[in-house]
């Protein structure tokens with residue numbers, strides 16, 4: 001939690017990131033906040049009340065990504081908000097990222113990469129830690145193992161299963177990636193591997209769990225996409 005909080009503070013105080021203001025863009029934040037609450041309400045979160053689950057929208061249309069740091073600090077780029085076509089897809093992506101935090105994938109991966117000593121130094125000494133930049137960099141460029149990705153994909157369907165959303169919403173994101181070609185496809189595939197296999201898994205898990213949700217709220221999503229970010 002402390003690790004995520006330090007990343008949150010760093011992103012919010014650094015000039016490298018342009019934060020979409022919550023005060024000036026309440027509709028965008030309220031919209032994502034509602035989706036987040038629906039995901040958290042599914043009943044299986046161990047850290048629902050313990051983690052922060054704080055949303056930050058980052059203004060960068062070229063980055064088609066979202067991530068959730070340890071402790072539930074959620075970051076969503078405007079690039080992915082504009083890339084997706086409906087609310088169920090966004091819910092799927094968010095649920096996937098929240099799954100990484102809930103299952104403590106980031107914490108485990110960071111411990112494996114940097115070791116507990118270095119992380120404790122970072123946690124207790126913050127900006128005074130000689131490892132500060134290195135650990136922040138590590139958190140920002142975190143790559144999960146295939147096993148963790150699979151688990152987060154399963155979380156995504158699970159968390160959405162008892163909602164009105166199509167619980168395989170995240171599949172839409174990967175279907176879109178598969179339709180890309182050229183340089184953009186390569187770039188997207190480097191951060192989102194195995195799209196075909198993952199699409200199948202989303203669909204088959206939805207079947208298996210007999211999820212009934214059928215909505216994607218494409219209309220609402222289009223309205224949100226039309227809002228000008230200030």
Ligand SMILES: [Zn+2]
Pocket residue numbers: 096097100144149152
């Ligand atoms: Zn992931």
